[in-house]
Each structure stands twice: as C-alpha cells, then as structure tokens.
C-alpha cells in the first residue's frame with residue numbers, strides 16, 4: 114500500500130463547498146489584494162489565537178522578515194536562532210544585514226537549547242527567534258527569562274506550529290511577535306504561499322502593516338523602505354474557509370501521533386534502534402511532523418527501505434544551518450546536537466487524513482527493517 118507524506122486532495126474535497134463559495138465570492142468582488150477578505154481572515158485568526166493583532170502577509174518567510182524589520186534589526190546586530198530549523202529563520206536575519214548566531218537544540222524536543230543561547234549572547238545581541246519545530250513549543254518560560262535578562266526582542270517562528278500551546282498559552286502570543294506560514298504542508302495549509310504576523314503591541318502592528326505595503330503611509334509617501342508583502346484576497350478567503358477545521362486537523366494529528374507512539378513502543382526490538390519523538394512537559398504538541406531519530410547510522414537505509422515499499426518520508430533537515438555553505442563566512446558556532454539530528458532525523462507521514470490502515474502499514478514496514 115502506497116502511503117504519501119500528505120494528502121491535500123482528501124482534505125480539500127471535504128471543504129469543497131465552502132472553498133468554491135469563497136472562490137466565487139472573491140471572483141465576483143474583483144478585489145484581489147488585501148481588502149475585506151484579508152481583514153476578515155485576520156480578525157478570525159486573531160480571535161482563534163487570542164491575540165490583539167494578526168496581519169496577513171505573503172509567506173511565513175516574509176512574516177519573519179517583517180517582524181525583524183519592524184524591530185529595526187540591521188547591520189551590527191546579532192540575532193540568536195536555532196541551527197536546526199528551516200532556512201528561512203536564519204535567512205531573514207542575514208538578508209537584513211544582521212548576523213544569525215546559531216544556537217544548538219535539545220535532543221529530545223528538537224527545540225532551542227536556552228542555556229546554549231545564553232552562552233552565545235553578546236553586547237550586540239538584539240533578538241532571539243525560538244522556532245516551535247515540528248509543531249511543538251520551545252521552552253518559552255526560559256526564552257522569555259533570557260530575553261528579559263538581556264533586553265532582547267522575541268520573534269516566535271510558529272510556521273510549523275499554528276495552534277500549539279505552551280502552558281495553555283498559544284504559541285505566537287508570548288513573545289513580541291509570532292510568525293506563521295500557510296504553506297500547504299502546514300497545520301493550516303493554503304493554496305499557494307501565505308503567512309501571518311501576530312502581536313499584542315499596537316505600535317508594532319502598525320509598523321508591520323505599513324512595511325507590508327512598501328512602507329507607504331499615506332499612499333505614495335514612504336517614511337521607511339518596506340516591500341510588497343501583501344496577502345491575496347483569494348488566499349485569505351480560501352484559508353478562512355478552512356480555519357474553522359484547524360482544531361479538528363490538530364486533533365487528528367494528535368490521535369495519529371498517539372497511535373504511532375503506542376504501536377512503535379510496543380515493538381520492543383525497536384527500542385535500541387529508534388528514538389521516538391516526545392511531547393514535552395508544559396507543551397501541547399500539534400505534530401506537524403512525526404520525526405524519528407534513527408540510530409547506528411541507519412537513517413538513510415531505513416528511508417530507502419520505506420521508499421522501496423512506496424512509503425513516503427522526508428529528512429527535515431539534512432544539514433544544520435551553521436553547516437550551510439552560504440553561512441561559511443560567519444564565526445564558528447558549535448552546535449553538535451544539531452549536526453547529530455541532521456544525520457539521524459526522519460519524518461514519517463502524520464497528516465490529519467492518514468487512515469489507521471495506512472499508519473499500521475508504515476509501522477509494519479519500519480518494524481520489518483530492523
């Protein structure tokens with residue numbers, strides 16, 4: 114039985130009527146950029162997350178960039194970020210002329226090692242970007258304490274973790290900014306690129322809104338240099354049609370994770386071969402990814418075995434960011450755990466619509482390998 118990494122068709126078909134209705138509504142309106150549809154979606158997201166301001170933008174990458182621009186991060190500044198994350202987290206820092214300072218991650222949560230972050234703070238450090246990797250919150254109490262001690266701004270990269278919680282608080286509502294992605298693989302998957310910036314600070318929200326339209330306010334008067342970071346009306350309307358199902362999607366992801374954990378734990382022969390992912394204390398995990406650590410250098414062979422049986426898997430990420438060629442000019446920052454995870458991690462299918470049958474097939478094929 115073939116098992117894909119994602120099945121967007123099944124999810125979208127179950128929303129067909131509301132998606133088509135949204136599509137026709139936007140078509141009829143002839144308002145394709147920002148406007149009422151984007152405003153309504155922003156309001157709905159703000160309400161769902163319990164945050165004062167949600168600003169629709171062009172992607173999760175641009176959400177990060179805008180948050181850092183609003184904080185006036187630039188040349189001479191350092192920004193702490195995990196080495197084990199998607200490229201955009203650090204790319205945005207470097208694009209603004211600031212220096213990404215790579216921090217190691219913890220081997221059990223895959224998230225920022227705040228003790229390592231503290232050791233890498235300097236007089237030039239302006240901000241820290243905790244990434245809620247694979248759908249689970251970073252340790253936000255420790256991050257906020259670090260930020261307070263050193264006067265740092267906090268941008269939460271929630272691209273993979275919409276709806277996740279830290280001690281009953283929504284991620285993205287704890288730091289100065291939260292940034293989200295609606296890339297189709299995310300917890301709320303869109304129909305192209307899209308993103309959101311959240312903040313409870315009215316002045317920062319206004320800055321982001323102005324920077325989103327080339328720094329223009331009033332129209333054609335530019336106090337700052339922004340960019341075209343707008344969200345399309347069609348994207349917003351389609352996303353709004355799915356937003357009400359976000360909690361169902363998260364529940365399905367959590368059920369799938371619970372099933373994997375139960376079944377894979379019961380395979381006692383695997384105990385010395387695999388490290389299963391964990392839901393950490395104080396966290397409400399949204400399981401955007403279910404990521405195994407495959408020990409004894411067997412990760413690539415297991416992936417090959419899965420591929421032979423038509424089971425999709427992915428390596429997020431085969432290289433840590435401090436190992437990337439484009440960052441070779443930066444000072445050396447030791448991140449041994451990140452390097453180890455880049456060798457060991459393998460993500461297996463966990464999308465909401467994954468059936469028990471298909472999941473059991475994945476488990477059986479993994480077990481068969483060892």
Ligand SMILES: Cc1ncc(COP(=O)(O)O)c(C=O)c1O
Pocket residue numbers: 172173174175198199201202244270272273293294295296306307308
């Ligand atoms: C952790 C993280 N940050 C940022 C992004 C960027 O989001 P987008 O692809 O919407 O630009 C992603 C997307 O994969 C991500 O996983």
